Structures are given as structure tokens and as C-alpha cells.
Amino acid sequence: MERHVTRRTLRRSTTGAGDLSIAQVEHATHCISCARQLAWYEQLRAATSALPALAPPNVVGVGNSTLAFPAVGDEGDREMPDRASRGMSVRTIVRAAAVLIGVSAVLVPFASNRASAGSSELRFVGPVVAGAGVSVVYAPTMALADEDSVVVRARFRAAGDRRYDSTLPVAQAGILRRDEDGRFLGGLAIPESAVYGLFAVESVDAQRIDTNFGALFEVLVENPHGARHSLQQKVNDLLDRSWEVAVETQRAITRRFPEDPRAWQDLFALEQEVVSALQLDSLKATHRVRLHSLDEAVGPAPGGDAAGAMFWYARLTGDEALEQKWLDLLVDQYPGHPRAVEQRTIQVGVAADNDRDLLTGLEELWADVGPAHNYLGQSAVFAALRLEDPDLFRVWSDRYLITRPEASLWVARQFLGLAGLEDQGLRRLETGLIAMSDDERRPLDLTRRAFEASRAPVKAAVHLAISKALRRTDESGSSTHLARAIDLDQSSSAYRELADRQIERGSIDLALASLSEAAADPASQITVDTAVAVLGPSLDRAIWQGALEEAGQRRRDRIEQTALRTPLPLDLRLSDDLGRRHELVDLLGGGVSVLAYWSPFCGPALEALPQIEALAKRLVPSGGRVILVTSEPRSPAAGTALRERGLDLETYYDESRELTKTLEQFGTPAFHVLDGDGNLWFRDVSLDEAEGKAAVVTASVDGW
Amino acid sequence: MKSGRQLEEPPSLHDLYRDHAPTLFSIALRLLGSQDDAADVVHDVFLRLHEKPPGDGVDDLGRWLRGAAVRRCWMQLRTAGRRREVREVSANDYASPPSWEHGVDLLHLERGIARLPTKLRVVLVLHHVEGYTHAEIGELLDISTAASEKRLSRAVESLRTYLEGP
Numbered sequence: 067m068e069r070h071v072t073r074r075t076l077r078r079s080t081t082g083a084g085d086l087s088i089a090q091v092e093h094a095t096h097c098i099s100c101a102r103q104l105a106w107y108e109q110l111r112a113a114t115s116a117l118p119a120l121a122p123p124n125v126v127g128v129g130n131s132t133l134a135f136p137a138v139g140d141e142g143d144r145e146m147p148d149r150a151s152r153g154m155s156v157r158t159i160v161r162a163a164a165v166l167i168g169v170s171a172v173l174v175p176f177a178s179n180r181a182s183a184g185s186s187e188l189r190f191v192g193p194v195v196a197g198a199g200v201s202v203v204y205a206p207t208m209a210l211a212d213e214d215s216v217v218v219r220a221r222f223r224a225a226g227d228r229r230y231d232s233t234l235p236v237a238q239a240g241i242l243r244r245d246e247d248g249r250f251l252g253g254l255a256i257p258e259s260a261v262y263g264l265f266a267v268e269s270v271d272a273q274r275i276d277t278n279f280g281a282l283f284e285v286l287v288e289n290p291h292g293a294r295h296s297l298q299q300k301v302n303d304l305l306d307r308s309w310e311v312a313v314e315t316q317r318a319i320t321r322r323f324p325e326d327p328r329a330w331q332d333l334f335a336l337e338q339e340v341v342s343a344l345q346l347d348s349l350k351a352t353h354r355v356r357l358h359s360l361d362e363a364v365g366p367a368p369g370g371d372a373a374g375a376m377f378w379y380a381r382l383t384g385d386e387a388l389e390q391k392w393l394d395l396l397v398d399q400y401p402g403h404p405r406a407v408e409q410r411t412i413q414v415g416v417a418a419d420n421d422r423d424l425l426t427g428l429e430e431l432w433a434d435v436g437p438a439h440n441y442l443g444q445s446a447v448f449a450a451l452r453l454e455d456p457d458l459f460r461v462w463s464d465r466y467l468i469t470r471p472e473a474s475l476w477v478a479r480q481f482l483g484l485a486g487l488e489d490q491g492l493r494r495l496e497t498g499l500i501a502m503s504d505d506e507r508r509p510l511d512l513t514r515r516a517f518e519a520s521r522a523p524v525k526a527a528v529h530l531a532i533s534k535a536l537r538r539t540d541e542s543g544s545s546t547h548l549a550r551a552i553d554l555d556q557s558s559s560a561y562r563e564l565a566d567r568q569i570e571r572g573s574i575d576l577a578l579a580s581l582s583e584a585a586a587d588p589a590s591q592i593t594v595d596t597a598v599a600v601l602g603p604s605l606d607r608a609i610w611q612g613a614l615e616e617a618g619q620r621r622r623d624r625i626e627q628t629a630l631r632t633p634l635p636l637d638l639r640l641s642d643d644l645g646r647r648h649e650l651v652d653l654l655g656g657g658v659s660v661l662a663y664w665s666p667f668c669g670p671a672l673e674a675l676p677q678i679e680a681l682a683k684r685l686v687p688s689g690g691r692v693i694l695v696t697s698e699p700r701s702p703a704a705g706t707a708l709r710e711r712g713l714d715l716e717t718y719y720d721e722s723r724e725l726t727k728t729l730e731q732f733g734t735p736a737f738h739v740l741d742g743d744g745n746l747w748f749r750d751v752s753l754d755e756a757e758g759k760a761a762v763v764t765a766s767v768d769g770w
Numbered sequence: 771m772k773s774g775r776q777l778e779e780p781p782s783l784h785d786l787y788r789d790h791a792p793t794l795f796s797i798a799l800r801l802l803g804s805q806d807d808a809a810d811v812v813h814d815v816f817l818r819l820h821e822k823p824p825g826d827g828v829d830d831l832g833r834w835l836r837g838a839a840v841r842r843c844w845m846q847l848r849t850a851g852r853r854r855e856v857r858e859v860s861a862n863d864y865a866s867p868p869s870w871e872h873g874v875d876l877l878h879l880e881r882g883i884a885r886l887p888t889k890l891r892v893v894l895v896l897h898h899v900e901g902y903t904h905a906e907i908g909e910l911l912d913i914s915t916a917a918s919e920k921r922l923s924r925a926v927e928s929l930r931t932y933l934e935g936p
Contacts, residue, residue, distance in 0.1 A: 107926065110879075110898075110926060110929065110933075113876060114879065114894070114899055115899065115901070117879065117899055119796040120795070120796040120799045120800060120859075120863050121796070121863065
């Protein structure tokens, strides 16, 4: 009787462990089931033997992706043995030995060009080289599987691009067509300047996007600048996306470039964002050892980048002696280096008695160094604004925009408030409004609809500014812009403007409704007395109160929809100036609080301090408070910065960085709104929004 | 009188490294799943070659180097214990990116191999990818030929489950 070939026999046959009998072979020739089994094993065997060799990462060297083992003496991204032998790992010693015996420059692998995860995949066929095209195969997610074609959008980074650069354009890199197997095929163009690329795949109408579960698809581009720049730009791009991957990438950079202080300084800065409180002290101690070994190794003239990194590394690790040493060296030997210019700007600010003196000092600094660091232009712009000097503001804002082009709308709005600059401001705003909808400004992970929603508050503010400017010059279109501003974002200032116009037309009832909408935002500081002054003495206070309550409820409902209400861990602690530890819950004191993150070394945060103090005072009547927090090491610098400005504020230190990490807090100034029980309601709000959102929490917290 | 072969200039360590290191790296990466560890193994092998070259009995240096690399990998895998992170393989791990061959997406296959338990993966890679016989595998890993066959059989079965999906 003829029998099926057992799976075991089939496996033995195809794994080389035994042969099929003649009877079994004959059976398989006419038994579909067995033939399929046999075919499958043969197929697998053929496929595994056809697997190509795995290669070292293909971003080493230039132009030839397979040149992963550069010859001895090749210049470029070769890792060198660690001169400072303290703390040298076994791996480093082995690699150092390999170099010494002339084997080769050592291959130090790092995260490869990863463009896949999860259910979809964007695969690059062949090397990804700057200035060339590359074929890609996209295996789609379910959401895009039925499309005939999909669009690949990309954000490319060039060597030297900044972190958090919102002006980096996002562009269509290519269109892929679906083949009969359901995959999408096509080509992408890689710009000449690219060292790193980030991709998303979306439907042609931009309403469905494969963001690879938020990680996007990325590639390190072979480029003439070397792998260092690819990795650095990867880190720069990861900072607001994944701290953990950023740290891993930065570690790879330190493995590759162990003598470079920039690599270590960046690593410690990043590690602080991800390690636990328990790890932080030992981590800092380890980095201090590294700092000292670098201090001995880098020599007296290491270049501006290295000197700036040594200064900052010393500051981060709390070594004040080395911090001062490297600051002096940096400013003395490399006075035009961005890090030096930042510090020189701070020094000018400390030395100046008033804004005129400050601007004189900054002018001299500008003549010396030019647009080396944005903080120079920013400090001068704010000083000119405080002086309400249109000429100085125009000059300095143009300089400022060289280093911060993304501030163009803000600058244009300031123009509107300065005599003689209104027309220029209006033109700049109109141009900016048009550019705001450019698809190249749409982030990779946002659909067109979500992008429009995210831009609504900014666009509304611009429409309002244009509306006001047109009204002053009696030009047409003012009402249209105002209506658009209210439609986009029901802001207090837009409603206030509308109320004023309705009063001008004699529509008091309409004006009452509009003014109550404006007054519903506590930041507007519109009181009943204001309402009487605006609407007239005949205002019925009961009607006003009713309108205000209704408007307040609408506003709360709107804002509450976006509330997080996330409980924070109960054991979070902050330290005061004397090092005493306080539980966050105690600091909250049962009331609604705005956590205001700042840094004594951050220009924008220092500029915001007076407004933060004013907010703190305004919150007191409702039982709220501002808790000023810095994640910088505890040092006299913070207290000095507050005292110099005559501010009645006390700062707390997040020495363990637990709170900072819990809030995913980065950059200063930044504001978060908490209720008295330690629930996070709103994360990362602007200073302007903080008060209104705190009021919403105050009103809502009893009912929650 | 010296033979012609003996009169030839012996290849320098640099030449040997250039010629063989990519192959060793590929094997080591498939076995270990870590680029760092694979690079270390390659360098270990060449350090050993430098310090203690093989005797005259070895006439296929490439094979000797591959064997040394496999043994180093195996030692490392055995001492590393059971915990191992599965590294996601991508198209960029190849000098020549893989495509569909024999009706199989090779990248998917590679990922399936990477997910196999260590003992099974090592045997499958050595037998199917590197072409070692079961007897040779037994010698390299210090296991019996039958054990090698059994492990390969289980590896193929696991791989099939992975490739065909749930």
C-alpha cells in the first residue's frame, strides 16, 4: 500500500540527514501533498544558500559602499586607540592592538541604515549615495495596500544642520507604483548635500500616512563628509523623537571617535535624559574621569569645536575648575566660535547697566564675530524692542533672522507695533501667511488635515495682526482677516478686537457676547469693570455675568478636550538652593501649578523670567502658583541670575532628572500645568497659554 | 630545491585581512546577531593569526579562518547564556541587497533565521548558508553528527512556521 512520505523523512532528506527511498520518490511524483512538502523544503534550502553575504555598514568612506575595511593609512573616519588609557575597555585594547599590528583601520559598526520595522518596510536597493538616485521597494501597511501609487516624502539633513530645525523642508522624494505582488516600486532622488534622510510613505491625497509606528524610515547617506556627519545628523534629528535611539547612536559615535570631546559631551547630555536617578551619580563620575583624560589628551590648541565641547562637558559634569579653564581658553583663542559668542553675549548682558549699553556692547561683538550664534541677535532684538526703537529693531531683526529664519513671523508682528515699520510688517506677514501653508512645511508624520489643524493658532494670530494693521490704514479686507482669525482659533484677543468693532458700529449686544468670549480667558484680564468701561455704564451686570459663565463653560469644554489628566509618580522630588529635598506634591500645595522650566544658561529662558514672575503673582488669588524648575546642576548661577534681575522667585532643581524625564521635558523655557494632586493636565504649553489652562484646571478639578 | 609555490611572496596580513575579513564578518554577524561582537571576532581571529599562525598542514587558509571564526562565535554564544537580543536585519546590512529568489523574500528569510534559537540558528547557518556538512559541524561545535541533523531539522521547522506566518 502506498503511503505519504512523512514530514520527518522529508525533513531528513532535505537536511542532508537521509535519502528518500525509491518508493517514496515515486510517490512524491504523483502526490500533490508530498510534492508540495518536498518542494517547500527544496525551496528553503535553495533560498538559504542564495543568501548574500552580510556586509559591514555601508557608510564608511566615499562612493563605494562595499569599502568597509579601509586600508592602513587611509584618512577619514578611522577609529584611533584611546590615548587616555584609563578606563580603556577590553574591546578598545583589542582594536588598538589590531591597529598596531597593521591589520587595518578597525571596523566599528554602528546602527545600519534602518528603514524597516513592524508590518511595513521601505527597502533601499543598493547604496544610498548623496547626489544619486536609489531604487526602493515598499511593502505597505494595510492602510496603504489598496493604493495604486504612494508618495514618499523625505526630510534630508546636510552636514552642519541644527537640532530642532523647524525650517528644514520636507519634500516629495519620489512616487512608487504598485506591482502585481502588492509591493510598491520606484526611485528616490537623494540630494547632493544629504548626509541623513528620514522618510514617510503616504497616500497621494496625503490623508493616510505610514510613519512606521512613529519611528519613520531612515537612512544614513554615503557622502563626501564622512560617516561622522551622518551619525551626528541622525542624533540631531532624533532629539524630539527618541532619546533612547539618540543615546545609542551617540554611543556609536564615541566608540568611533573616542578622542573627540564633542562626542562625549553630547553623549553625557543625552544620557542624562534617559538614565535613572540611581545611575546618574555614577554616570557623572565616569564622565568626570573621561573629562580629565580628555583634558590631558586634547592639548592646548584643540580647535574651537573641541574647546567649546570641553567647556560644556566640564559644566555638565560639575567640574568648575575645568569649566573655567576651558571657558577662558575658548574665549581667548576662539572668540568667534558659536559657543564662545554665546558666552560673550551673556557676559555683555551681565556687564550692561541698561538696554542702550547692552546694544552698544552687542554691536561691538557683532562687528567682531557676525552671525555666529543666534543668542547674540536675539538679545539685541529684545533690547531694541524694550526701547521701542524701530531703527535698531529693524537692523537687529534682520541680523537675527540670519541665524533664526523661523522667527520671521514673530519679527513681522513686532514691525506692526513700531512706528514707520507697519507697512513692511504687513507685507512680511502676508508673505508669511502664504508660505505657512506650503506643503514642504508639513511634518512627515502629519496628514494634510492634521497639519492645517496644528497651524491654526499661528495662522489665526497672523490673520488678526493683518486685520488690525489693515484697519489702521483703512484698507479693505480687515473684517475678512478677523473672521478668519476667529474661525481658526477662538482666541481672546480676536474676540476683543471683534467687540471693539461691534461697539464702533453700535452693536452693543453683539459686543457684549464677543467681549464675554474674550473675558472667558483669564489671561485676558478683562474684569467686569473693563466690561463697563467698554460697553457703557448701562451694562446689566447680571446679564454680563450670565454671558461670561456661558462663554467660560464653552471655553473650558474646548480646552478640556485636550487635557491629559495623567497622574505623575508620587515620589518625585526637587531640591532647593540649600539642597533640601521636597516632594513635588508638597510644593504643589494642593493648588493648580504651572511648572516653569528654565536654565540660567538659556537666553530665552532668562528673557522670560519677568513674565514668569508676573504670572506667578496673577495665579496667587486663585490658589495657584508657579514652580520654577531647572534641570541644570545645583550651582550659584541660578540664584545669581534671579537676584541680578531683581525677581521674587525661588528655583528648584531636578537633580535626579526624574521629573524632567517623566514630563519628556526638553528645552527652556517650557511650561506644564498640574493640579494639586500631581496630575499633569497640560504638557509643554506656551507661557501665553499657561494661565488660561491653569484656570481651566482650577474650574474643572472639583468636578473631576 | 624550492617549489614554485614556496617561491611566491607570502600574502601580507593586510592582504589576508582584505581578502577574508568580509566573509568572516558575514558569518560572525549571522551567528552572533551583533555587529560589534562580529567585528570583535574578526579581529580576534586575525590577532590569533598574527600571534600564532597555523602550521604547514593547513593548505586552505580561508577555511581555517572561517573555522576559527565559527569556534570563536560558538564560544561566545555559549558563554553569553540564554539572553540574546534579536537584531532586526535590514537591506542595508548587505553589500548586494537581497531580493526575492526561489519564491522567498530573502530579507524576510534572514530575519527568520535571526529569530531562531541560538543552537538551531548556528547549525542552519553553517549547513545551509556556509555549506558545512553535519560531520564538520559536529567537529566544530563539539556535538554529534546526529545532534547536528536534529537541530537542523528543528531549525527548518521553526523557520517554516515563521515564514508561513500564523
